[in-house]
Amino acid sequence: MATRNIRTLGEESLRKVCKEVTNLNDRTKVLIEDMFDTMYEAQGVGLAAPQVGILKRIFVMDCGDEEGNPNPLVFINPEILEREGVQVDFEGCLSVPGKSGKVARAMKVKVRALDENMEEFELEAEGLMARCIQHENDHLDGIVYVDKVEGELYNNEDLNNQE
Numbered sequence: 001m002a003t004r005n006i007r008t009l010g011e012e013s014l015r016k017v018c019k020e021v022t023n024l025n026d027r028t029k030v031l032i033e034d035m036f037d038t039m040y041e042a043q044g045v046g047l048a049a050p051q052v053g054i055l056k057r058i059f060v061m062d063c064g065d066e067e068g069n070p071n072p073l074v075f076i077n078p079e080i081l082e083r084e085g086v087q088v089d090f091e092g093c094l095s096v097p098g099k100s101g102k103v104a105r106a107m108k109v110k111v112r113a114l115d116e117n118m119e120e121f122e123l124e125a126e127g128l129m130a131r132c133i134q135h136e137n138d139h140l141d142g143i144v145y146v147d148k149v150e151g152e153l154y155n156n157e158d159l160n161n162q163e
Contacts, residue, residue, distance in 0.1 A: 003038045004052040009096050013050045015142045018057045021076050024118045032074055032116055035060045044094045046132045048139030051095050059136035063129045078113035078137050091135060091145050098156050101149030105131045
């Protein structure tokens with residue numbers, strides 16, 4: 001379909017609470033397709049609707065499966081039901097390009113949402129997938145990962161040079 005402009009830190013849409021999706025119309029279907037195109041083009045693993053300026057409770061993600069194959073997922077009106085454990089790791093965001101910071105997230109989550117057909121599903125995730133779900137879900141409430149960074153934000157270039 002098409003790629004959309006990714007909003008960056010400082011833009012209003014990133015700090016707004018998004019509205020629930022009540023029906024799936026053609027515009028919303030195009031939005032979801034465009035979000036995947038935009039996320040893949042930007043080499044991200046997740047993208048929330050407010051990151052492209054749309055205040056709807058939708059995010060897409062693709063952390064791949066265990067064999068490294070694509071695993072695109074759509075979350076509409078997601079709700080995190082359970083959180084378990086703690087993981088602290090570097091996190092970045094397409095809306096904060098070139099930066100990373102350490103963020104504590106639950107190691108495991110259970111989420112309920114609607115898929116691209118407005119059918120309800122529940123998913124249990126851990127590790128990177130759990131981190132991504134929490135990160136993208138925060139976007140729907142106007143929270144950006146920099147609000148949760150422990151310590152400082154780093155330039156990705158500096159981190160890559162340290163490795």
